[in-house]
Structures are given as C-alpha cells and as structure tokens.
Amino acid sequence: MGIYTKRESLIQALLPFRKNKRIGFVPTMGALHSGHLSLVKTALEANDCVVVSIFVNPTQFDNTGDLDKYPRTLEVDVDLLNTLQGKVFVFAPEASVLYNDHVVAKTYRFGSIANEMEGKHRQGHFDGVGTVLNILFRIVQPDAAYFGEKDYQQLQIVKKLVQIEKLPVQIVGCPIVRENNGLAMSSRNKRLTKAQFEAAGLISKTLFEAKERFKKQSIDQINQWVSEQFNDSSVLSLEYFEIANAETLKTVERRRSGNKYRAFIAAFAGDVRLIDNIALN
Structure with missing residues (x-):
C-alpha cells in the first residue's frame, strides 16, 4: 500500500x-x-x-x-x-x-x-x-x-x-454501519466518554421507533414524542429532528402518497455533535 x-x-x-x-x-x-x-x-x-x-x-x-x-x-x-x-x-x-x-x-x-x-x-x-x-x-x-x-x-x-x-x-x-448499541459509526464517537457513548444509543433507537410511528401517527405527534425522549435524557441535547422529503430534503408537515421520506436528527453529547437518519418508507 x-x-x-x-x-x-x-x-x-x-x-x-x-x-x-x-x-x-x-x-x-x-x-x-x-x-x-x-x-x-x-x-x-x-x-x-x-x-x-x-x-x-x-x-x-x-x-x-x-x-x-x-x-x-x-x-x-x-x-x-x-x-x-x-x-x-x-x-x-x-x-x-x-x-x-x-x-x-x-x-x-x-x-x-x-x-x-x-x-x-x-x-x-x-x-x-x-x-x-x-x-x-x-x-x-x-x-x-x-x-x-x-x-x-x-x-x-x-x-x-x-x-x-x-x-x-x-x-x-x-448503508450506515452501526455500533452494537445502534449508534451510527463516526470518527467523532472516539471523543465520547463511556457514559455518553452508551446514552447516544438513544439517537438510533428514536429513529427506528419514529419509523414505526410514521405508519400510524401524524408528523406533529412524532415530533412531539421525539422531543420528549430527549427532554428525559440527562446526557443528550437535541439540536433538531426533522422529517423531510427524501429527494428535496424539505421538511414536511404531512405525508402525501407517492412520496418518499426520511427522518433526520442531530444531537449533542457534551460538545460532540452526532447526526443520523433513516428512510421511513
């Protein structure tokens, strides 16, 4: 090499x-x-x-x-x-x-x-x-x-x-490669403490649950639920969670048939910024 x-x-x-x-x-x-x-x-x-x-x-x-x-x-x-x-x-x-x-x-x-x-x-x-x-x-x-x-x-x-x-x-x-706790692999993960790393599993857990909720709940309901998950965390702070059109990346407030959507998230563990996303349909 x-x-x-x-x-x-x-x-x-x-x-x-x-x-x-x-x-x-x-x-x-x-x-x-x-x-x-x-x-x-x-x-x-x-x-x-x-x-x-x-x-x-x-x-x-x-x-x-x-x-x-x-x-x-x-x-x-x-x-x-x-x-x-x-x-x-x-x-x-x-x-x-x-x-x-x-x-x-x-x-x-x-x-x-x-x-x-x-x-x-x-x-x-x-x-x-x-x-x-x-x-x-x-x-x-x-x-x-x-x-x-x-x-x-x-x-x-x-x-x-x-x-x-x-x-x-x-x-x-x-495709995204993930740690055992679901956290998307990133070079920034090396800066996390053990406690931060363990807590950061919430990011992917939230995304996968949001995907399930997307089948039956409104986007407003999902947004509220995500906010509550991070409000309950003493380690992570949510910067944004958005459901967007997978092609235009514009944030959407309601679903339309025939469109593809992704959920995007950014959160901080201390001063380490972590991002992730998932296809919803």
Whole structure:
C-alpha cells in the first residue's frame, strides 16, 4: 500500500490504472472505523484499485474548536487499511498541498438542498465540502466515489457538485454501519466518554421507533414524542429532528402518497455533535 502526501506523486502512481482499469475513491477525514472500512471494501469489489484520502478539511468547519479537537490518527488509520485485501493508495496531504496556501471555500449554488438541516446549523459547511471534493476529484480522477448514508444530505450535495463541475465520476451511497448499541459509526464517537457513548444509543433507537410511528401517527405527534425522549435524557441535547422529503430534503408537515421520506436528527453529547437518519418508507 502506497502512502502519498503530494498530488504529483499520487497522480504518477495512478497512471498504470488509467487505461482499461477502474479507480475507486473513498474520501475521509481519518480516524477510520469499521464504517470507513466497509466503504473501502465495497469500492475494492468494483474497482481495480482504491484511493483513500485522509484529510481534515478546515473549510467545512464553522467551529474552530471542533476542527482542533477532530481526531487525527494517521498511523492507526494506515494499519487498519493494511488489513484489507486489494490495491489501496492512501492520500494524506497537508492543507497547503490542496489549497496552495489559500485555504478558502468556493461558493456554490447547490440550491434548496443546501439550506435544510445541516445547512441551517452549520454555516458554509457544504461550500467547504464541495470545495475540497472538487479538488480531490480532479487529482484522483476516479471512476466512482463512495460515501456513507449517515451523511445523507452531504451525499445529495456531492451528487449536485458532480453536475455543477461536470465531473465524470459515479457517486455511490452505502448503508450506515452501526455500533452494537445502534449508534451510527463516526470518527467523532472516539471523543465520547463511556457514559455518553452508551446514552447516544438513544439517537438510533428514536429513529427506528419514529419509523414505526410514521405508519400510524401524524408528523406533529412524532415530533412531539421525539422531543420528549430527549427532554428525559440527562446526557443528550437535541439540536433538531426533522422529517423531510427524501429527494428535496424539505421538511414536511404531512405525508402525501407517492412520496418518499426520511427522518433526520442531530444531537449533542457534551460538545460532540452526532447526526443520523433513516428512510421511513
């Protein structure tokens, strides 16, 4: 497995895979876990090699404290990737390599999907995501890129980015991988105390119960019930719970036949922000 920190060296290493072979790409911010490995395994099954980028992108953080505390575990990440069978390239650049010492996000017109949920609560987040992915896509030039559905809104943003930038890459969404207590796997989970980790199982438990209630209760009733669950928690605080159209991501107040819906949630355990979502039908 090769580890590259410069764009030129990675581009050179990928040259043998440019003709008649497929290149897969899994962009990450490191602190890898089983969810990331699942993405890489899926990519290896469909491609001749996979590039895994490890880069904590500063332009997608609206909270500098969160950026500073984000776990950085490159050596451990590489050891995890070495357990996989297949050709993997690790791209772990410094910010100056990607941004040429001008660490500023480009402004994108992603449309209304960027203004809902995460867009409301994390100012400029999706511009930062779009900026770094556009740079990485142009360096790696993958045939397909793989993203977890835990960040479902981001997945839709990435699909829009590819359209805007006219990038010839297939965007593949992959199922959420969960901890034993149901918590969606995330690099941020490493920052949780034992008590916070155990309490955070409430997030997925609430989503799965909301899915059952969606069959027979109104959205107002479900919203009220979710609020009550978090009001009763001494560890977690609810930032938002929303039921939205799965395509437009617009929050809905009542169901309409023929539409698909997802429930989205964000909650804090101390200063650690956790998100999750589930398809409702």
